Amino acid sequence: MKSFERFAWLKSCIASVVFACCAVDAVSVGGAEPSLGVLRLHNDDYVTGKFAATDAVDSGSVSTLRWRHPDFATPFEFPLKSLMSLSFPMLETPEFAKGRFAFELANGDRLYGDVLEFGDPLRVRLGDQETTLPVNAVRQIRQWNDGEALVYHGPGSREEWQSSGSIEDWSESSGVLETQSTYATLFRDLQLPSLARVELDVSWEGQPNFVIAVGVDPLNAENTWADAFHIEVWDEDTVAVWEDGTLAGVESIAKVKDLGNRLQVTLKIDQTKRQVMIESMRGKTLSYYTLPIKEPRIAQTGILFRNVEGKFRVHSLKVMHASSLTPPESESQAESAAADGGDGVVHLVDGSAIRAEWTGVQDDGWVFSEDDGERVVPANEIQVWEQLTDAEASAEERAEDDRLQLKSFDGLRVTGTLEGVTDDALRLAATITGEEMTFPLKNIEAVDFVTEEPLRNRIVGMMRLESADTRLHGKLEDVEPETSVTPMSFRPAGSEPSVMLPTMKGKVLLQPKAVTVTTPMESQMTAFQERVNAERAKQAQQRVAQRVQQQQKKPVWGVFNRVFDPQRTLDVLAGKPIHLKTGEVLPGRVLSINETEVLFKSALTKKQTLPREQIRAIHLLGDSETFTVDAEQRTQLLTVPRNRKQDPPTHLLVAKNGDLMRCRLIQMDEESVEVETRLETLSIPRKVVEKIIWLIPAEDASDEKKEETNDGEESLVSTSDESDRLTVQGVMHDGNRLSLVPNSVINQTLIGENELLGPIRLPFAKCEELLLGMTSDTSQPNSPYSEWKLVNAPEPMIGGSGGEGDAAAGTRSAMVGKPAPDFNLVMLTGDRFRVSDQTGKTLVLDFWATWCGPCLRAMPMIEEAVSEFDPEQVRLVAVNLQEGEEDIRQTLERIGVQPEVALDIDGIAAGRYEANAIPQTVVIDSEGNVTRVFVGGGPKLGEQLAEAIRETLE
Secondary structure, eight states, X not given: OOHHHHTTHHHHHHHHXXXXXHHHHHHHTTTOOOOOEEEEETXXXXXXXXXXXXXXXXXXXXXXXXXXXXXXXXXXXXXXXXXXXXXXXXXXXXXXXXXXXXXXXXXXXXEEEEEEEOSSSEEEEETTEEEEEOGGGEEEEEEOGGGTTEXXXXXXXXXXXXXXXXXXXXXXXXXXXXXXXXXXXXXEEOOOOSEEEEEEEEEEESSOOEEEEEEEOTTSHHHHGGGSEEEEEETTEEEEEEEETTEEEXXXXXXXGGTTTEEEEEEEEETTTTEEEEEETTXXXXXXXXXXXXXXXXXXXXXXXXXXXXXXXXXXXXEEEOOOOOXXXXXXXXXXXXXXXXXXXEEETTSOEEEEEEEEEETTEEEEEETTEEEEEEGGGEEEEEEOSOTTTTGGGGOOSSEEEEEETTSOEEEEEEEEEOSSEEEEEETTTOOEXXXXXXXXXXXXXXXXXXOOOOOTTOEEEEETTEEEEEEEEOBOTTSSSSSOEEEETTSOOEEBOTTOOEEEESSOOOSOOOSHHHHXXXXXXXXXXXXXXXXXXXXXXXXXXHOOSSHHHHHHHHHSOHHHHHSOOOSEEEEXXXXXXXXXXXXXXXXXXXXXXXXXXXXXXXXXXXXXXEESSOOOSOOOOOXXXXXXHHEEXXXXXTSOOOEEEEETTSOEEEEEEEXXXXXXXXXXXXXXXXXXXXXXXXXXXXXXXXXXXXXXXXXXXXXXXOOOOOSSOOTTOOOEEEEETTSOEEEXXXXXXXXXXXXXXXXXXXXXXXXXXXEEEEEEXXXXXXXXXXXXXXXXXXXXXXXXXXXXXXXXXXXXXXXXXXXXXXBOOOOXXXXXXXXXXXXXXXXXXXEEEEEEOTTOHHHHHHHHHHHHHHHTSOTTTEEEEEEEESOOHHHHHHHHHHHTOOOEEEEETTSHHHHHTXXXXXXXXXXXXXXXXXXEXXXXXXXXXXXXXXXXXXXXXX
16 A cells, blocks of 8 residues: 555644644643743753744745743754754643543554444544544554553652651752752552553653653662663663563663663563563564463562662653553564464453454444454453554565654654744644644643764864753854853854853863763774873963964944053063952952052053952962861861951961961061960061961941951942843862953953952963852852851850759760760960870869859859868869950959969850850869859859769769
8 A cells, every 4th residue: 555545644634633632721820921941962962941943944844943942042943863852741631632532653652542344444533633544554452541541650749758767858849850869769569550551751861870760669669670671871881671580681771872861661461471572662673572470470560760879850651451461563473463363462351352453343342353253342341452464574665764743742753854943833744745734832741862973073172061951062252242142152062052041150161171982083083182282282372472463343342452462462461370259260469458459460461450358368479279287277267266256367378397376467578477365476488488367257237347458358249230240260270269240251361350350351271170160259159268267265154153953963965974075185384284194093174264253253162172082082173264364364363262273265165065155164074074054153162062072073
C-alpha cells in the first residue's frame, strides 16, 4: 500500500487534533504565561528561555529555532541540527486528554479518542471530530477513559513520599521533585500491577549517578531495591539491571552522552516472569530481556529513586496496566503470525488474551474472527489491542531530516517538521503528509529533535557563559559605546549574537576547561590549545596595544586612548593586593595613608586615592592572604573589652615575622607606620609590616558611635536606581578582582567606570572570569578578611544574693560534671596562669569586678573558706573582668584581701565560664572537672564553698 493511501487519515484528523490541543490548553493553563524551559544542544550546552516568533521560509519549513533567554535583548537562533531536546516544567494541575482509548502509532506518536468503525482505515473520533486512521499505522490501542486508566500520575507532592534519610533533602517546584544531596532516597507504594506500564521522565546535571528501582517492597524499600528491576548508570552507560541470587541480567539502554541530560522511557514489566521491555518516547525498543529463574517472583508494588551524587530531578511518573510483553518480531515472524489466523492480540481486563483477526465494530463491542466463528468483546472489557503485523514498514519513508516530536502536557505526541512559531503557538507539518497543525505554546511539555546528522558545534577554547539553567560556549564580541542597552554581546557557538540585559546574573569563563570532548579531533585540538596558551598570553598585550592605536574610526576611541596610555596596558599588573570592602582586589602599591585617604598607584586606573573607610586590607610586603593564628589567639584579638567599647581597635598589623598587633592606625608614609595602642603612640618601621587589616566593628545597636569614623562600615550600595545598569566584576589570574559598569568592549578589552576608582580597563586576556550582575556590597562572605570582625565582651551582671540553703546549691549549672574550660591569662604579678596547668590540685575561681558590691562582700568569705585547706591542695584565683591594674590593687587594699588575681582583659575567660552574672565562684577538682558553680553572694556562701571543697577533695 502506498504511503499517501496508508496515511491519508492525517489530512482529515488535523482539525480535530488542533481542536483538542486548544481545548486542553484552555482548561489546563488558562491565560497564564508559559514557564521558562530548557533547550539542550548536541554539544552538551543548554539554555533557559522560551520560544520566540519566527517566520517560515519559501520552502514552508524552517531550519532554525529562535529561543529567547530572559536576560538577553534578542533571541538566539540555533540550527535545528544542533538541537537535542527542550522541556518545560510540569503544570501544577494538568488535565488529561479526553478519549476512551489511546492510539499508539508506528512512529511513536500518540492520539486519544474512540473507535467508531473497523476497516482500513479505521474510523475514529478524536475530540469532537470524526476522522480515519489506517490500521497499519497503529501499533497499539489501549484503554484510557479520559485518564482513568492511570494507576498513578505524579510524581506528586514531596510529602506523599517517604525517605530513608531526610525528606528535606528533596525540594518540590512546579510539580518536579529535585535533590542534589548525596544518597538522597525517595520511595512510595504506587500499587504497581504485576504487569505494569511505567512512563518515566527524569533529568540530571553533570555526570549522572542514580538508581531507579521498580517493584520494591514499599515497607522495606531499602533492602529490596537490589532484587527489583532497576536502572543505574555505569560509567558512560545507562543500564537495565535485574538480579536474582546468582543470576543477573544487564542490558544497555543508551549512552549517557546521547540522552541530553534527560531519560524519557516507557517500561513494560512483568515482575512475576522477570521480563522487561524498554521503549523510547518515540516507540523504539531500546532493550528487551527475560531473566531465567526457577521460581516466579512475588510482585511488589513500590518504586524507589536514589541519587548517589550530583543533581537529579523527577519530572513525570505514570503507571498503567500493561498487556503481556511481546518481544520484537522479525518480518517473517509477523507474517507467520498473521498466516496462523490473527493479525493482532487483544488483552482483556480480566487478564485473558485473544489472538484473532479484528473484523468490525458492533454497537459497543469489537468483533473478532476466530476458528470457530465470530466473537464480540464489549469495548469496556478491552485493555489493549496490539498489532502483530509490521507497523514499522514505512520507517524509511519517515527518515526525513530535521524533524521533531512534540509532547503536550495532556499526553499528546505528534511528529513533524517545524513550520514556524508565533507569539502564542507553534506550527508543525505532520511528517508523512506535510499538513499543518497548530499547538498553543502554553500546552507544550517537551520537544525531541531528530536529525540524521547532528551538528555539534566546536566549543574547545571558547568562552563559557554560565547562569541559572544555562551553559553556553561562545564569545563576547566587541561593542561600541552607547550602541546597545549594555555592551555585553555574547555569540553562542552556531548562533547569532545577542546583547545582555541589565538583569543578567551569572558569569563568563574566559578560558574554561573543556566540559566534554566528543571527538578525537577535539581531543587533539584541546592538547594543541594548551600548548599554545602560554604563547598567546605573551602576545595578547601587544595585540591590544596595536589595535587600540589603530582604532580611530570615531572620536570616542581617541578619548579612551587619551585616558589610557596603551603602553600602560602592556605593563605587568604588578603590585600588592589592595582589598576593598566591595570584595574587589586591586593590584597596586600603597604610597601613604593619612587621616582620611589612602594614596596608591595601580596600572588599572588613573585614580590615586581611596577613602580609608572603603579599604578592607592592604599588602605591603607579601601577596599571601593567609597567615597562621590559632583559635584562642584569634578570639583574643577580636574581643573588645568592656572598657574599650567606646574606643575599640580599628586595625590589625601583621609583621613579616608573624607578630600581630591590634591598634588604631594614625598614618603611614614610605618610612613608618604610626599607630595608637593602649593610649600609647608607636612608630613602627614600614619595612617590617607585611599587611594591615581593617577590623570590622562589632555589632552593637546601643553604640552611638557606630556610624562615626572608626574607618567604619559605610555602605557602598548605591541608593540610586541601578536597574538599568549591568555591573561586571573581573576576576584576574592573580586573584585580583575589579568591578565596573561597562560602556564598551574594544579589542577584547572591557572598558567602564568603577564607583570608587573611576575609569577602568580590563583586558580579557588578563582575566579568568567575569562575574555578571555583581553589586557593591560590604558583606562579601568570600573575602579572605571578612571574618576579622570584632566582638564585644559580654557585660557581666550583678548576681543575686546566692547562698541558698538547699543541699543542691552550686550543682545546678550545666557546667557541673564537665571538663573545665581552659584559658591562659596574665596575673597581676606579671606571671602567666593556665587552668590546664593546675591538674593535681583543687582550683577555686572567683569571677569579680571592682564595681560589683556583692563581689566585694563575698571575697573575704571566699578567702576565709579556702584558707581552711592546705595551699598545696587548694588554690584560689580571683579572675578580674576587664579592669585596670591600679584600680584592682586599690580595691583589694581597701577591703583587706590578698588573693592571686588573673586579668581577664578581653572577657574571654568569663565568656567560656558563662560568667554573665557576678560574683561567680567555680570549684574544679584535681582531674580538671567542674564540681560546683555558685552564682551570687550571700551569708552562707563561705560555708557552702568550704563544704564543696571538702567533697571535691574526698
